Amino acid sequence: xxxxxxxxxxxxxxxxxxxxxxxxxxxxxxxxxxxxxxxxxxxxxxxxxxxxxxxxxxxxxxxxxxxxxxxxxxxxxxxxxxxxxxxxxxxxxxxxxxxxxxxxxxxxxxxxxxxxxxxxxxxxxxxxxxxxxxxxxxxxxxxxxxxxxxxxxxxxxxxxxxxxxxxxxxxxxxxxxxxxxxxxxxxxxxxxxxxxxxxxxxxxxxxxxxxxxxxxxxxxxxxxxxxxxxxxxxxxxxxxxxxxxxxxxxxxxxxxxxxxxxxxxxxxxxxxxxxxxxxxxxxxxxxxxxxxxxxxxxxxxxxxxxxxxxxxxxxxxxxxxxxxxxxxxxxx
Amino acid sequence: xxxxxxxxxxxxxxxxxxxxxxxxxxxxxxxxxxxxxxxxxxxxxxxxxxxxxxxxxxxxxxxxxxxxxxxxxxxxxxxxxxxxxxxxxxxxxxxxxxxxxxxxxxxxxxxxxxxxxxxxxxxxxxxxxxxxxxxxxxxxxxxxxxxxxxxxxxxxxxxxxxxxxxxxxxxxxxxxxxxxxxxxxxxxxxxxxxxxxxxxxxxxxxxxxxxxxxxxxxxxxxxxxxxxxxxxxxxxxxxxxxxxxxxxxxxxxxxxxxxxxxxxxxxxxxxxxxxxxxxxxxxxxxxxxxxxxxxxxxxxxxxxxxxxxxxxxxxxxxxxxxxxxxxxxxxxxxxxxxxxxxxxxxxxxxxxxxxxxxxxxxxxxxxxxxxxxxxxxx
Amino acid sequence: xxxxxxxxxxxxxxxxxxxxxxxxxxxxxxxxxxxxxxxxxxxxxxxxxxxxxxxxxxxxxxxxxxxxxxxxxxxxxxxxxxxxxxxxxxxxxxxxxxxxxxxxxxxxxxxxxxxxxxxxxxxxxxxxxxxxxxxxxxxxxxxxxxxxxxxxxxxxxxxxxxxxxxxxxxxxxxxxxxxxxxxxxxxxxxxxxxxxxxxxxxxxxxxxxxxxxxxxxxxxxxxxxxxxxxxxxxxxxxxxxx
Numbered sequence: 001x002x003x004x005x006x007x008x009x010x011x012x013x014x015x016x017x018x019x020x021x022x023x024x025x026x027x028x029x030x031x032x033x034x035x036x037x038x039x040x041x042x043x044x045x046x047x048x049x050x051x052x053x054x055x056x057x058x059x060x061x062x063x064x065x066x067x068x069x070x071x072x073x074x075x076x077x078x079x080x081x082x083x084x085x086x087x088x089x090x091x092x093x094x095x096x097x098x099x100x101x102x103x104x105x106x107x108x109x110x111x112x113x114x115x116x117x118x119x120x121x122x123x124x125x126x127x128x129x130x131x132x133x134x135x136x137x138x139x140x141x142x143x144x145x146x147x148x149x150x151x152x153x154x155x156x157x158x159x160x161x162x163x164x165x166x167x168x169x170x171x172x173x174x175x176x177x178x179x180x181x182x183x184x185x186x187x188x189x190x191x192x193x194x195x196x197x198x199x200x201x202x203x204x205x206x207x208x209x210x211x212x213x214x215x216x217x218x219x220x221x222x223x224x225x226x227x228x229x230x231x232x233x234x235x236x237x238x239x240x241x242x243x244x245x246x247x248x249x250x251x252x253x254x255x256x257x258x259x260x261x262x263x264x265x266x267x268x269x270x271x272x273x274x275x276x277x278x279x280x281x282x283x284x285x286x287x288x289x290x291x292x293x294x295x296x297x298x299x300x301x302x303x304x305x306x307x308x309x310x311x312x313x314x315x316x317x318x319x320x321x322x323x324x325x326x327x328x329x330x331x332x
Numbered sequence: 333x334x335x336x337x338x339x340x341x342x343x344x345x346x347x348x349x350x351x352x353x354x355x356x357x358x359x360x361x362x363x364x365x366x367x368x369x370x371x372x373x374x375x376x377x378x379x380x381x382x383x384x385x386x387x388x389x390x391x392x393x394x395x396x397x398x399x400x401x402x403x404x405x406x407x408x409x410x411x412x413x414x415x416x417x418x419x420x421x422x423x424x425x426x427x428x429x430x431x432x433x434x435x436x437x438x439x440x441x442x443x444x445x446x447x448x449x450x451x452x453x454x455x456x457x458x459x460x461x462x463x464x465x466x467x468x469x470x471x472x473x474x475x476x477x478x479x480x481x482x483x484x485x486x487x488x489x490x491x492x493x494x495x496x497x498x499x500x501x502x503x504x505x506x507x508x509x510x511x512x513x514x515x516x517x518x519x520x521x522x523x524x525x526x527x528x529x530x531x532x533x534x535x536x537x538x539x540x541x542x543x544x545x546x547x548x549x550x551x552x553x554x555x556x557x558x559x560x561x562x563x564x565x566x567x568x569x570x571x572x573x574x575x576x577x578x579x580x581x582x583x584x585x586x587x588x589x590x591x592x593x594x595x596x597x598x599x600x601x602x603x604x605x606x607x608x609x610x611x612x613x614x615x616x617x618x619x620x621x622x623x624x625x626x627x628x629x630x631x632x633x634x635x636x637x638x639x640x641x642x643x644x645x646x647x648x649x650x651x652x653x654x655x656x657x658x659x660x661x662x663x664x665x666x667x668x669x670x671x672x673x674x675x676x677x678x679x680x681x682x683x684x685x686x687x688x689x690x691x692x693x694x695x696x697x698x699x700x701x702x703x704x705x706x707x708x709x710x
Numbered sequence: 711x712x713x714x715x716x717x718x719x720x721x722x723x724x725x726x727x728x729x730x731x732x733x734x735x736x737x738x739x740x741x742x743x744x745x746x747x748x749x750x751x752x753x754x755x756x757x758x759x760x761x762x763x764x765x766x767x768x769x770x771x772x773x774x775x776x777x778x779x780x781x782x783x784x785x786x787x788x789x790x791x792x793x794x795x796x797x798x799x800x801x802x803x804x805x806x807x808x809x810x811x812x813x814x815x816x817x818x819x820x821x822x823x824x825x826x827x828x829x830x831x832x833x834x835x836x837x838x839x840x841x842x843x844x845x846x847x848x849x850x851x852x853x854x855x856x857x858x859x860x861x862x863x864x865x866x867x868x869x870x871x872x873x874x875x876x877x878x879x880x881x882x883x884x885x886x887x888x889x890x891x892x893x894x895x896x897x898x899x900x901x902x903x904x905x906x907x908x909x910x911x912x913x914x915x916x917x918x919x920x921x922x923x924x925x926x927x928x929x930x931x932x933x934x935x936x937x938x939x940x941x942x943x944x945x946x947x948x949x950x951x952x
Contacts, residue, residue, distance in 0.1 A: 002565070003572025005376055006675075009682035016690045037796060040769045042723060048799060049701045052614050056693060064686060071682060074675050081557070081564050127801050162565040335837030342834040346827075353822040599821075606818045607831070609765065610879065611807035613800055616835035704806075705760035 002082070002160045006075040011157065013068045014150035017061055024057045025143035028136040037129055051132075054139070055120050061146070062113040066272075069106045070265075072153075073253050082162035089253035098156035105149035107272075112142045114276035115283055122284060122300055126292035134287075192230075192237040199227035200316050203278070207309045210281075211302055221282025224308050228275035231315065235267065239319050242326040263322075267315060274311030277304040340623075343616060347623040354600075361592050362632055368585045369636030369684050370643070371578060374651060376676050377644040379571035381668040386563040390556060394427070394528035396537055398544055399552045406552075408523040413548060417529060420543050422536045428524030430513050434478065434506065439467050445506045447513035454509055458488040461505040465493045476506075481518045488512065529553070575683075582683065586691045593695035601702065608704035617700035625692050629685045637677065645670040712739040712762060712887075712918075717771035719757050731757040732768070733943035739920065741777060741886075743935035744913050747922040754943035755922035756891050761795075762920065763889045764806040768795055775809070807836060811880030815892040817872045819864040819879075826851065826860040829879045836883065843882060850878040854908075870901045877908060887918045894925045902927040909933065 027050045036044055076089035076099070083095050093099030116138055123131035206220035235252045243255050243263065255264035281304045288297040351358050398417065400409045414426040430447035443464055458476055470476060472493055478486045488508060513519060531540050541553040596604075604617055612620075643649060645668055719732040732754040739745050739762075747755040760766045762773060776791040794802060811832075819828045826847055833843035851857040854874040859867065864875065873893070880888055890909075894902035902925060909919050910933045921928055929937055939947040 002568060003576070004568035005379075005571050005575050005683065006679045008572060008575055009679045013682055013686060016687065020690065020693075040767045040795065042721075045767065049614070052618065052701065053694070053697045056618060056697060060689065060693065067678070067682070071678055074678070078675065082561050124798075124800060127797055129798060162561060337837075338839055339835055339837035342837075342840060345840075346831075346834055349823060349827070603820055606820055609814070609818060610812060610832040611803065611883065612832075612835050613803040615800065619835075703766065705757075705765040 002079065002157065002162060004075075004079075006071065006078065007157050010068060010072055010075060010153065013064055013071075014153045017064055017068075018147050018150045020057045020061055021143045021146040024054045024061075025140060027054055028139040028143075032133065032136045032140070035129075035132060037132075055117075055124075058113060058116055058120065058139075062110065062117055065106060065110045065113055069103075069110060070256070072103065072106060073256060077253060077257070079160070079162075082160075088251050090251045096156060096159040098152050098159060102149065102152045102156050105145060105152060109142065109145050109149055110272065111276055111279060112138075112145065114272075115280050116142060118276070118280035118300075118304065119283060122287075122293065122297060125296045125300075126290070128292050130290045130292050131287060189238045189241075192234050195230050196227075196234040196238075196319075197316075199223070199230045200312055203227045203312060204309060207305050211305050211309070214298060217285045217288075217301065218282055220305065220308075221278055221285065224275065224278025224281070224312075227312065228271060228278070231271055231312075234319075239267075239322070242319075242322045242328055245326055245328040247328065263318065267318060270311040270315040270318075274308040274315065277307035277311070280304050281308070339616075340619070343619050344623050347620055347627060350603075350620075351624060351627060357592070357597075358628065361589070362628055364585055364588055365628065365632035365684075365688065366636045366639075368582060369632050369680065370639050371581070371651075372575070372683055373637045373640030373680050374643050374649060375571065375574055375578070376680055377640055377672060378649045378668070379567050379574075380676055381644065381671055383564060383567045384669065384671050386567070387560065390560055390563070393556050393559065395531060395534060395556050396529040396541060397429075397554050397556075398527040398529055398548075399554065400526075400548070400550055401552050402550065406526075408520065408525065409527055409551075411522045411524065413551065414524070414527050416547065417527065417544055420540055420547075422531055422533065422540050423529060424532050425530040427528045427530070429526050429528050430510055430519065431525050432513075432517060432519075434516075436467075437479075441467060441504065443504045443506050445508060445513065445516070447510040448507050449510060450507075455511050456488055457491045457509070458512075459492045459494055459505075459507040460490055462493060463504050464506060465490075478506075478516060480516045486512065486516055582687070586687050589688050590691040590695060593692040594698070596695075596699055601699070604699055604702050605704075605706040608702060609706070614700045618696060621692070621696035621700060625689055625696070629688060633681065633685060637680065641670070641672065644668060711741055711776040713774040713776060714738070714758075714762070715772050715774075717758070717761060717768045717773065719754075719761060719766070720769050723769065730943055732761070734771070735943075735945055737938065737945060737948065739918070740936065741918050742913065742916055744909060744919045744921065744933055745936040745938065746929045746934050747920070747938045747940060748924060748929045749922075749940035750924060753940040755940050757943075758940070759889050759891055759920060759922050763810045763812060763887075764794055764802040767802070771795065775805070807832065807883055809885055809887055811883065811885040811888045813876050813880050813888065813890040813893050815895050817876040817896075819872060819875060821865055822863065824861050825856065825864060825867070825875050828864055828875060829882055831882075832879060833882050846884075847878070847882055850881055854878055869897060870904070873897060873901060873905060874908075877905075881912075885917070887920065888912060890919065890921045890923075892923055892925075893921065894923065894928055899927060906931050906933060 027047075031047050031050065031054075034043060034047060073089050076092040080088050080092045083092060093103060116135070119131055119135050119138065123129065123135055203220065203223040206216050206223045209216050210220045232252075235255075236250050240250055240252060240255060241247055243260050244251075253264070254260065255267065256262060257264075281301050284297050284301055284304075287293055288301070290297075398409065398413070400407050400413070409428065411428060414428050417423060418426045432445055434443045434445045435441075436443060460470070460476065464476075465471070468476070470490055470493075472490050474490050475487045476490055478488065480486050494505075508516070514521060529540070529544075531537050537555055541555060544551055544553045607617060607620075608614075643651070648668065714735055714737045717732055717735045717737075718730065720728060720730040722728045735754075735758060747758065749755050757766070761768050773794050774791050775794060792805065794805060797805075820831065826844070829847040829850060830840075830843055833847075836843075848857065848860065851860055854877065856871055856874050856878070859871060859875075864872065867875065880890075888909075894905055897905060906927065909921070913919055913933070921934075923929060928934075936950045937948070938945055
């Protein structure tokens with residue numbers, strides 16, 4: 001266990017998010033069980049009021065998840081000094097089993113909270129609560145994941161023991177120095193570059209078709225989701241290398257540092273923003289024929305598609321610019 | 333898009349007006365909030381600044397230091413160790429170091445005395461830190477009287493008083509020649525306090541350290557990054573402990589915030605009732621309450637951190653200095669180098685604004701869901 | 711035309727202290743007329759008006775707005791009627807904001823802010839640019855001869871001035887229906903008559919006016935078109951003067 005203000009802050013947020021999630025989940029379940037829009041009974045009126053509370057809580061959770069994601073990475077980076085062989089956040093996260101799962105769940109939960117809010121926003125615009133059941137079923141899926149994330153976070157920090165000088169000898173010799181140094185499974189450059197650019201191109205084409213003609217919505221959403229995964233892997237595989245101008249440094253976190261002009265924030269913001277909008281488009285697809293939403297969802301989807309296209313385009317432009325101007329040239 | 337923006341602007345404007353209308357209530361909340369942020373920010377700035385000071389100290393330290401342990405305690409290192417270590421492959425140089433502490437009975441301070449071969453110092457000359465100079469009221473060219481181990485006075489002429497970008501390290505330092513050092517402390521010749529080992533390739537440091545440890549079972553090689561790590565975790569730990577002690581303050585503040593948000597006065601309740609009756613919706617009132625919280629939080633956060641900055645970097649943190657500095661006894665006056673980054677501010681934000689906001693969600697929602705026809709039923 | 715069918719509103723249902731404020735009311739209110747709801751206090755007038763005005767939802771029953779230019783974003787083209795009882799709050803509210811203006815017994819002005827701000831208050835959350843509704847508010851104050859009071863706080867106003875501020879506020883979003891709950895309860899006879907004169911003028915401008923009152927100056931006024939008498943939550947008599 002490392003006691004440090006940022007660790008305490010992260011644990012505090014995890015606690016708050018869990019409590020809020022449980023609270024929202026409890027009312028979500030009640031809404032699922034008791035909802036009856038035809039009734040004007042006091043209970044129904046109370047449930048309708050609760051929907052405002054649940055939406056508010058979910059927006060805060062989304063905000064907290066996003067901010068704590070970056071705080072988590074930053075803290076991991078700050079702590080790397082404490083661990084032998086850890087060069088940056090990548091090493092700190094690998095110190096015990098829970099580091100990377102926490103990160104993964106933070107990202108997944110952020111995406112889910114984002115999609116939930118997209119659905120919520122759409123539902124609020126239909127006059128007969130068209131998506132209310134879907135929305136609260138989705139919520140009961142999100143809440144356990146939030147709790148799991150908090151548990152993993154606590155386990156991760158509880159398992160951190162800094163390698164400090166002990167009385168008998170330098171700690172270095174009490175265990176073999178494992179080389180964590182961020183050598184995450186580095187995928188070969190060339191296939192990844194091909195996958196990355198074709199993913200972006202396919203997403204763009206599907207997006208444009210969907211934007212102009214309103215067809216191939218599922219295809220677009222799937223392409224956007226896969227491209228998100230490919231792009232995330234590409235950051236580790238080759239994008240990072242161009243920024244670091246080192247052929248061996250695969251860390252996905254160092255680009256968040258000042259040395260690289262915080263370009264990581266731009267990359268991740270566009271990537272996550274584009275992914276939420278892209279997944280959201282697909283999640284809305286089954287509902288586009290519901291009467292009260294027939295005129296709302298297509299407009300929403302076009303907007304979301306535009307968000308994805310713009311975000312991904314920005315991401316690609318930043319990457320291409322760096323590939324062209326970087327001192328590092330990876331042989332194609 | 334434009335309509336949404338206009339809605340925010342209109343409601344924000346009304347928020348500001350209503351905050352000003354209820355000065356008494358909001359000022360007491362703001363004062364508590366500010367105090368909590370001020371204390372936590374001071375703590376955070378102070379610990380981070382100390383960490384940085386430690387990092388500056390260490391940046392000049394050798395990559396590896398070899399000590400010798402006798403019966404679990406540090407002892408002097410014989411010179412032959414240096415010669416043998418120098419023969420290990422990869423080692424470029426070994427420098428025996430002489431240093432120790434000198435207790436100044438005059439003002440009860442401990443000084444760090446370091447011997448240095450630098451010809452600029454030479455026999456009977458000395459360089460001192462600004463802190464020592466100030467404590468003893470000395471200038472360049474003056475004589476610094478020290479008392480040797482056998483109570484005999486040793487007079488050294490001050491050749492330089494070194495300024496430094498870090499008061500903490502330089503303040504208590506005295507640098508003299510090795511000859512004077514041995515004379516002052518009756519330090520046995522052929523021995524050193526410890527050895528500084530230079531290695532050509534930093535990647536070989538662990539290997540070399542292992543070899544030394546194998547060759548001299550009573551030696552303890554310590555790498556620079558191990559020292560860094562230890563310092564780092566000590567400061568983190570201290571900061572964390574203090575924070576936990578402060579947690580009760582933080583917690584009571586959150587209860588207070590909850591109470592303030594939940595305890596709507598009859599006047600406010602009526603006002604929200606009116607707003608809802610004339611066409612404001614639940615989400616409009618939620619937005620109003622959101623802006624209210626945001627304005628109070630941001631004000632408290634900005635003012636609190638600015639005050640904390642002044643407290644730590646201009647006034648040298650009188651509230652924490654005794655509790656947290658905790659190494660050498662007296663620093664006549666020391667000034668921390670201002671260092672604040674986004675990361676620290678983010679941590680502060682999470683420790684204060686986030687709990688406050690969370691505590692107010694439900695009370696705000698309750699206020700916002702007052703029935704619109706309540707205003708008609710009086 | 712506002713059409714109510716089988717409207718019931720009960721409170722604390724299922725508990726010993728259950729009571730029914732409005733009991734199975736079926737009724738039609740015509741556009742561009744003045745309709746007065748008459749009855750002793752507790753007869754359900756206020757509850758009924760709050761349901762018509764989209765402030766509260768009935769426990770059961772349906773309310774239709776016909777031929778009312780309600781700003782309903784989802785409304786299908788060619789259909790000019792809306793059923794409001796099943797709508798979620800945010801939609802009720804949009805209709806309320808754009809269609810109804812309210813005048814309350816206590817005037818319900820917000821203390822501590824100026825007359826002008828009070829009049830503008832209902833427009834804040836609509837997302838309209840402030841310059842637009844500020845101009846409209848000033849024009850309304852001008853129309854009611856209280857423009858000189860624009861910057862004053864409402865605490866300092868006389869009863870008649872308060873009343874006119876409240877009417878101006880009800881008109882800021884340019885509603886087609888005005889709902890007034892016991893508007894003359896705190897006014898002397900002269901001011902009450904002045905109020906009725908203003909109501910007559912509003913009707914002349916094409917607005918419908920619904921008033922709950924047990925003041926003879928209101929329900930005996932020659933200006934009114936229809937009178938609905940209520941007792942114990944039910945309509946006991948209803949007559950139209952035309």
